[in-house]
Amino acid sequence: MFYSFKSIGEARERFFYYPVVNFLIVGVNGAFTTGDIFNLFVFFEVMLMSSYVLIVLGGTKIQLRESIKYILVNVISSALFVIAVAYLYSVVGTLNMAHISVRLSEVGNAGIITVIAVLFLIVFGLKGAIFPLYFWLPGSYYAPPAPVMALFGALLTKVGVYSITRTYTLFFYHDVGYTHQLLQILAVMTIIAGVIGALAYTDIKKIIIYNIIVAVGVILFGVSVLTPESLTGSVFYLMHDMNIKAALFLLIGIIVVITGTSDLEKISGLINRYPALGWTFFIATAALAGIPPLSGFAGKLMIVRSGFETENYVGAFVVLMSSLLVLFSVMRIFIRGFWGTPIPYKNEERAPVKWLLVAPAILTVFAVLYGFGTEAIYPVISTAAETLANPEIYINAVLKE
Numbered sequence: 131m132f133y134s135f136k137s138i139g140e141a142r143e144r145f146f147y148y149p150v151v152n153f154l155i156v157g158v159n160g161a162f163t164t165g166d167i168f169n170l171f172v173f174f175e176v177m178l179m180s181s182y183v184l185i186v187l188g189g190t191k192i193q194l195r196e197s198i199k200y201i202l203v204n205v206i207s208s209a210l211f212v213i214a215v216a217y218l219y220s221v222v223g224t225l226n227m228a229h230i231s232v233r234l235s236e237v238g239n240a241g242i243i244t245v246i247a248v249l250f251l252i253v254f255g256l257k258g259a260i261f262p263l264y265f266w267l268p269g270s271y272y273a274p275p276a277p278v279m280a281l282f283g284a285l286l287t288k289v290g291v292y293s294i295t296r297t298y299t300l301f302f303y304h305d306v307g308y309t310h311q312l313l314q315i316l317a318v319m320t321i322i323a324g325v326i327g328a329l330a331y332t333d334i335k336k337i338i339i340y341n342i343i344v345a346v347g348v349i350l351f352g353v354s355v356l357t358p359e360s361l362t363g364s365v366f367y368l369m370h371d372m373n374i375k376a377a378l379f380l381l382i383g384i385i386v387v388i389t390g391t392s393d394l395e396k397i398s399g400l401i402n403r404y405p406a407l408g409w410t411f412f413i414a415t416a417a418l419a420g421i422p423p424l425s426g427f428a429g430k431l432m433i434v435r436s437g438f439e440t441e442n443y444v445g446a447f448v449v450l451m452s453s454l455l456v457l458f459s460v461m462r463i464f465i466r467g468f469w470g471t472p473i474p475y476k477n478e479e480r481a482p483v484k485w486l487l488v489a490p491a492i493l494t495v496f497a498v499l500y501g502f503g504t505e506a507i508y509p510v511i512s513t514a515a516e517t518l519a520n521p522e523i524y525i526n527a528v529l530k531e
Contacts (some may be wrong), residue, residue, distance in 0.1 A: 131148070131151070132381070132485060132489045133276070133277050133380050133383075133488075133489040133490075133531035134147070134148075134151075135485075136430065136438075136482045136485045136486055137275065137276060137277060137383065137387065137486060138275060138277055138483060139188070139275075141188065142188055142275075143421065144320070145187055145530065146183075146256075147184075147187060147256070150159055150180050150183045150184055150187070151180070151184070153176060153179075153180040153282065154176075154177055154180035154181060154184065154281065155174035155285075156173075156177075156447065157173045157174065157175075157177025157178070157179075157180060158173075158177055158218050158285050158286075158289055159173075160172070160173030160177075161173040161174055161292070161293070162164065162178065162289070162292060164178045164252070165226065165228065165528060166225050166226055166308055167218065167220065167225050167227055167230065168215055168225045169216055169225075170293065171208070171211050171215060174208070174211065174216070174257070174289070175196060175208060177286070177289065178179060179433060180203075181200075181282065182197070182200075182201055183202055183269065184195045184274060184278045184281070184282075185232050185273060185274050185278070186350060187273065187274075187278075187470070188241050188274070188281050189275070190445055192213060192272070192273045193216075193273040193294075194218065195272060195508065196269045196270045196272070196273040197270075197273070199266050199267060199269060199270060200270040200326075201443040203256060203266040204256075206256070206311065207253055207256040207257055209268045210253045212248065212278065213249070214246065214249040214253055214521075216251050217245075217246055217249065217390065218246050220335060220490050221233075221234075221242060221246065222234060222237070222380060223236060226528070227296075227300060227301075227524075227528075227531070228524060228525045228529050230300075230301055230529035231493075231521055231524075231525055232529070234301055234304065234346075235304050236284060236440060237477075240305050240441075241302070242422060243261075243302065243305065244305075244308055244309060246301075246302075246307070247298070247301070247302040247309040247403070247525040249314070250293075250294075250297050250301075250302075251294065251298075251309075251312070251313065251316075251424070254291075254294045254297070255290070255294070255316070257286075257287070257289065257290030257293070258287050258289075258290025258291045258293070258294060258346055258350075259287050259290065259320075259343055259346055260294075260317070260320045260322045260346055260347070261316050261319040261320040261322075261341065261343075261347070262318050262319075262323075262529070264320065264323065264324075264343050264346075265278050266337065267287070267342065267343065268336060268339050270282075271283060271335075271339045271342070272333075272335050272336065272339060274388065275383070276383020276384075276387075277377055277380070277381070277383070278340075279379045279406075280375070280376040280379035280383070281376075283338070283339070283342050283375040283376065283378075284372045284375045284376035284379075285287075285318055285372065286370075288368060288371070288372055289527045290346075290385055291346055291349050291368065291528035292368070293329070293349060293352075294313070294353065294386065295349075295353045295380070295518065298310065298313060298353060298354075298477040299353065299356070299361070299519070299521060300518075300521045300524065301505075301515065301516040303356070303521060305370050306375045306418060310356055311352045311354075312414045313350060313354040313404045314351060314354035314355070314442065314445055316350070317346075317347045317350035317351040317353075317354055318323050318347065318351060318445045318448050319349075320343055320344075320346055320347030320349075320350065321343075321344055321347035321348060321351070321448050321452050323343060323347075323384060323450065324340050324341065324342070324343030324346070324349075324451055324452075325340075325344055325455045325456065325515060326340075327339075327340030327343065327461070328329075328340040328341050328344065328455070328456065328459035329455065329458070329459050332393065332394040332395055332462075333392050333394065334382050334385060334386075334392050334393075334394055334397070334439065334463050334467070335382060335386075336392075337394075337459055337460060337462070338378050338379060338382055338460070340459075341375075341378075341418065341456055341459065341460065344452055344456055345371040345375070347452075348367055348369070348430065348433060348449055348452065349364045349367050349401065350364075351433060351448075351449055352364030352367065352429075352433040352436065353446050353496050354445075355433070355436045355437055355440055355442060355445075356440070356519070356520040357519070358438060358512070358516060359432050359435065359436045360432065360433055360436035360437070360440075361431030361434075361515040361518045361519050362429075362508075362511055362512050362515035363428075363430065363433035363436065364429070364430055364433060364515075365429075365511050365514055365515050365518075366427065366428050366429030366432065366434065366511055367429030367430060369500070369511075370417070370425040370426050370429055370431075370497070370511055372495070373425065373493055373496055373497055373500065374414060374417050374418050374425060374426065374494075374497050375418075376490075376492045376493055377414045377493035377494050377497065378411075378414050378418060378460075378490075380413070380486070380489055380490040381407070381410065381411050381490045382415060383485060383486070384481070384483060384486045384490070385400065385407075386398065386525070387481045387486065388400065388404070388481075388483065389473075389475045390474055390475060391475060394402045394462065394463060394467060395466075396467050396473075397467040398467065398470040398471055398472065398473050399469065399470050399471050399472030399473060400468045401468035402472045402473075403472065405486055406484060406487060406491075408464070408468040408496050410463060410487065410490060410491050411463070411468070412492070413456070413467075413494050413497070413498065414493075414494045414497065415460040415461060415463070416457075417466060417494070417497040417498070417501065418457075418460060418469060419453050419454075419456045419460065420453045420456075421457070422501070423502055423504075424497055424498060424499045424500075425496075425497040425498070425500035425501040426453075426497075426501075427501060428501070428504040429509075430449065430453060433446075433449055434446045434450050437449065445519070461521075470507075488496060
């Protein structure tokens with residue numbers, strides 16, 4: 131919000147930008163907190179309807195073009211969501227998540243449960259942008275302005291990831307032979323696809339957007355391993371990525387405001403005029419890659435260690451190598467864009483850099499504190515992960531009568 135005051139423009143503000151952002155946050159909060167599978171669908175729709183408005187608000191050519199794809203994909207996903215919920219209800223006769231978990235354990239036909247699990251994976255995989263269902267994300271997230279990109283990158287895909295985590299640890303944990311193996315394969319492929327995209331582009335927006343896909347794969351690999359430590363790592367990494375992706379998109383937005391372009395080949399020497407921007411970006415990129423002791427390190431370490439301990443060597447190695455490749459992809463922006471010969475830009479005199487830098491600087495400081503404070507917050511996050519690893523805790527809390 132603070133960043134938007136100086137960047138979003140009066141035209142968007144007049145068309146209810148701030149109320150729509152609040153509606154989106156309501157949808158996200160509801161999706162994270164509901165204990166009813168149909169209410170999860172309702173909050174998804176609140177979130178998505180708000181995102182439809184935000185992605186077209188401003189009416190630029192690229193926004194209108196990409197919004198068609200974005201809306202079409204999410205309408206199909208929502209229709210599949212309703213079908214999946216209806217099929218699940220026909221099997222278990224309830225929408226309460228705790229009841230669903232109990233009654234699925236009583237279903238004798240494992241094939242039916244597997245079909246439902248795969249159907250939910252398709253639904254949430256479309257929303258969370260896992261391989262091969264991420265095709266809509268790079269263009270759709272590229273189109274809106276920086277504050278909207280930050281909201282989308284930090285929140286929207288993470289709701290899909292959270293939903294996969296919730297259902298695959300609460301509903302489909304009885305027979306993990308096929309479903310979680312499929313999830314693990316897709317998670318590894320998602321990481322690989324995201325890394326390839328991040329390395330292939332020289333557009334700074336696209337580089338960060340493809341790193342969203344990498345993070346989705348890392349989190350879901352931890353979920354697929356399904357040990358208390360891997361789930362703790364996934365929760366750690368989820369919180370880290372929500373924070374650092376918001377910071378990076380806002381920082382990228384400042385660069386675009388100054389230079390008037392997102393083409394890395396046309397950006398150079400920014401650190402001479404904007405040292406605070408440059409070093410904030412450097413710290414944020416180091417945190418994104420998981421450089422110790424910043425926020426991305428602890429979660430990824432736990433995920434990798436769990437992968438090796440459970441003999442998932444390929445996946446653990448891919449997660450480990452992704453850190454180096456992610457670091458390389460984002461450090462290209464720092465080295466090419468901030469070092470080198472300064473280039474004069476038409477917009478830099480009008481850019482309110484100091485104001486715009488406040489929000490991403492706060493988020494970057496939080497990434498540093500999150501990394502240094504890992505030991506302090508570990509008990510809280512491990513308790514949450516324990517609930518994921520042992521669904522009986524949640525079931526007993528809800529059905530205590």
